[in-house]
Amino acid sequence: MKIVVGITGSSGSIFAVEFIKKTEADKFLIISKWGKVVLHDETGESENSLRPYVKNIFKDSDLTAPTASGSNYFDAFVIIPASTSTIGKIASGIGDTLITRTAQVCLKERYKMILCVRETPLATNTLEQLAFLSREGVIVMPISPPMYFVPKTVDEYINAFVNKLQSVLGIRRTGGWRAEEFE
C-alpha cells in the first residue's frame, strides 16, 4: 500500500511520528514549514530522523514532486496532524504547497484522504469547511483517542488513535469495545 503522509503545523505531531514508525506500508512524507517547527518542539524529531521509516521525503515547496500529479496513483493521503489553515486551503481549492496540491489531487482523482484535525475549539468556518470536505468523500478524523480501555500511559493513549487510523486505512482490524465477544 502506498501512503502519502503530510505533517502540518498543528500540535500533536507525536501522533504522526508513531503512525509512521508503526505502520508497514510504502510511506512518502511531506512536512510543512510549520510542521517541522512543531514536530521538533514537541517530539525532538526532524525530517532526517524520520527518513529511515519512509521510502522518500518530498519538500512541501516542491510542486514538481510526484504527488502533485494526478497521473501518479497512491492509495491514501493522511494529513496528521492537520492544521485548520491547511484545511481552509484545501476546502478553498488552493494548491500552493505540495501538501495542499496533493490534497487537490485526491479531491479531483477521488483518492482516499484522511484529515486528522487537531484544534479546539473549532471555528464555524473550519466546521463548514470540514463538512464540505466530508461530503466530497474525505474522511475527517479528529485526533481524539478513546478512553474506554483506560490507558495507563501516554503511549497507550497515542497508540489507540494510531490503531484506529490503521483500521480506517484498511491496514489492520483492531479490536474495539467487547471485541472478544464478537469473534
Ligand SMILES: Cc1cc2nc3c(=O)[nH]c(=O)nc-3n(C[C@H](O)[C@H](O)[C@H](O)COP(=O)(O)O)c2cc1C
Ligand atoms: C507551537 C504551535 C502549535 C500550533 N498548534 C496548532 C493547532 O493545534 N492547530 C492549528 O490549526 N494550528 C496550530 N498552530 C498554527 C499553525 O502552525 C499555523 O496556522 C501555520 O500557518 C500552519 O501552516 P501549515 O498548515 O502549512 O503547517 C500552531 C502553531 C504553533 C507555533
